[in-house]
Amino acid sequence: MILFPAIDIRNGKCVRLIQGDYKQETIYSEFPTETAQKWESKQATFIHIVDxxxxxxxxxxxxxxxxxxAEATTIPVQVGGGIRSLDIIETYIAAGVDRVIIGTAAIQDKAFLSAAVEKYGDKIAVSIDARTGFVATDGWTQTSTIKAIDLVKELEALGVKTIVYTDILKDGMMQGPNFTELQAVNEATTMDVIASGGVSSTEDISKLRSLDLYGAIIGKALYDGTLNLEKLMEADEHAN
Known part of the structure; x- marks a missing residue:
């Protein structure tokens, strides 16, 4: 299972929000590039970035x-947040981004999503952000009437290979992921599933690994020191 350190960028700075609330922001670094290089030096194999x-x-x-x-690191990066056109996807991929994550547009513009998947294949992932099982959009500010599990099946039919599944109510709360929902999603699809939201202990990571997930994104727990990336990577290496 790939562990993805998260770098959330707002106003050019590396921050964390609680439950996606823009009013509950903690600034961790003025220099996101240095943050990425720090995670790379601590043995990260992939970085998750959100605009x-x-x-x-x-x-x-x-x-x-x-x-x-993307230019300052040698490990793969994936990027999400405001990806609404083929032009911006092309810009990111040309800059060395390995995977581009489509969020709101995957709900609101299926033609765009289909075109992106057709052109870029497995370089396209989709972010499913759910609140009580329903998909949220527009930076989590709106909740739709679309059930997350229904969207999962629709995305697989479109040819999407990877999804990032976030339970918004768990995000930044340090209370563990929504394992039940993640298991249901993973069992409902053959797509690679990346868990996001609430990962805060080695027990969380072990449980996610037991669910046979493709990856897990870790945010706040790394920044406040609750989890140590180097130790996690070493433990993973020994487990293999």
């Missing part, structure tokens, strides 16, 4: 900061 401004506005506001990270 929080982009997720809310639909514009890739932190594009320059994200391009700088």
């Amino acid at each position: 929080l401004d982009g997720a809310k506005t639909g514009e890739s506001i932190n594009k320059n900061a994200i391009q700088a990270i």
